[in-house]
Amino acid sequence: MGSITVSGVGKAYKFYSSRWARLAEWLSPFHKRRHTLKWVLQDINVSIGQGESVGVLGVNGAGKSTLLKMITGTTQPTTGSISINGRMAALLELGMGFHPDFTGRQNVFMAGQLLGYQAGEIAELMPEIEAFAEIGDYIDQPVRVYSSGMQVRLAFSVATMKKPDILIVDEALSVGDAYFQAKCFQRINNFRQNGTTLLLVSHSPGDVVKHCDRAILLKGGRVAMDSSSREVTNRYLDELFGKPDEAPADAEASIPTDSAAAHGLSQHDDVFHSRPGYHPSEHRWGHGGASIIDFLVSTPDASYPSRIESNTQTEFYFTVRFDSDFDQVVPGFLLKTLEGIFLYGTNSYLSSRGTAHHSAQAGSVQTYRFSMPMALNEGHYLVSFGISSGDPRQDLVPLDRRYDSVLIHVGRDVQFWGIADLRATYQQLNA
Known part of the structure; x- marks a missing residue:
């Protein structure tokens, strides 16, 4: 039966x-x-x-x-x-x-x-x-x-x-x-x-x-x-x-290195939209002078993974092509739920505790990386990248921001209540 x-x-x-x-x-x-x-x-x-x-x-x-x-x-x-x-x-x-x-x-x-x-x-x-x-x-x-x-x-x-x-x-x-x-x-x-x-x-x-x-x-x-x-x-x-049946050769490197080229990140053309996980409904805006042209999501096991296990250390790379000179530029990163709830946002100044200082010249291409554990519950999340100019302690001028441009999936076999994993510990205390 x-x-x-x-x-x-x-x-x-x-x-x-x-x-x-x-x-x-x-x-x-x-x-x-x-x-x-x-x-x-x-x-x-x-x-x-x-x-x-x-x-x-x-x-x-x-x-x-x-x-x-x-x-x-x-x-x-x-x-x-x-x-x-x-x-x-x-x-x-x-x-x-x-x-x-x-x-x-x-x-x-x-x-x-x-x-x-x-x-x-x-x-x-x-x-x-x-x-x-x-x-x-x-x-x-x-x-x-x-x-x-x-x-x-x-x-x-x-x-x-x-x-x-x-x-x-x-x-x-x-x-x-x-x-x-x-x-x-x-x-x-x-x-x-x-x-x-x-x-x-x-x-x-x-x-x-x-x-x-x-x-x-x-x-x-x-x-x-x-x-x-x-x-x-x-x-x-x-x-x-939209991940292809066979990963392209430039997506096979799974172990992060300091070389952007080793990851197949574009140094010339805007290929951002062709990468696995790209979210076509992204919101792109900015004053110009720089363009975010490529990105990479990487874990110790894969590049552009279809599933990221909760708490796995994950690298987010993005490449920027500059069309003008800037004395100071500030790359940024933002993570949101599908409903638009801001989960975590940072930039080079905040993540480096004020020690990072980047300039850029017209015609140059620079790659930035944010690394973090995906301490989240099971679900789909949206990633945003941005590049701004100016003093991060005052007003920043957005040059190019690609909001909600990448969709990632975090998997977790045993779920908890809520969104973020605060990693609470537990102990029974005898009377």
Whole structure:
């Protein structure tokens, strides 16, 4: 019990040149084809055994949700077959199947009966469902007044009212708060320990690594990789951040040296945008006279790493080409969350405690490095670089600033609460 076999599955949708073309196709004597096929998935072959926990990853449009809908039977494959062995519970879309005008309690009975439970079973399980959802008196209010978090609380409680043989979870849990997410994953882990097969779709590599032993990467509607969750999430991050399949020769040096050229950093052209991890939505501004033309993120193990383990010493290099003479220039560095929260900012004056003094001549190219441990929680972060002129103790004139120009991913197997790792120590003191 609790297995899934997907054999040669493909899914295509019909596209018509106009609304009349569909009618003409229906009415034509020989049903002359007047449509083209758009293939969303092709040649999908996946086997998931009892008790396995498998994650599904892929960029938007890769076909993840379509695959899950075919597995759960809400849509049918165009080619191939899907075999399900065991009772399945699925949480694909937020509040899917809930009627907004009915109360939460009424929706629990309706959704439960759609899952195959008898009214008596649902009534017996109702106290446990209410206790797990923790929505209080809202259980007797219309679902239309629920927040998205309340809907997912109730939907998950219904889907997992009894241990299923197979549990399928799409991105719906990402809507819930951190407390409820932890509560849901605790229940999922309990199911896994008791033999439930888990299929999890998530955009969070950390969730996939934490909860899945194996992962599948979808790319362009096909299975691009099927391997351990760690290997697949690394490949997914490479795809997400635009890292080429084969690292260019100038990105292979992984041990920092004092030579910028040894790292392949450009000494002439602006190649900043071509580097892995470049964030196209950067905000670039400044008064001119200098241009930031290249960057490098390096750890002891890799250049342009797709994943930086928390607390790993990391080097951030950037190269500046000067078009004018400056008596004093000040390179700067800034780290932010995706939401824009400033985590850490510094410059050459602050990091050197006032000892660094740099000048620049027109036509010269200089490389600067900031080095620090990535003492952060699991997540994605934005890096900004800047070069200014003037006295750092007074007003600096921004020459070129590339804000939010690099996207990095920090990984951490055991997460903590918050963002920064302050490395607290603990000791029990006997009375």
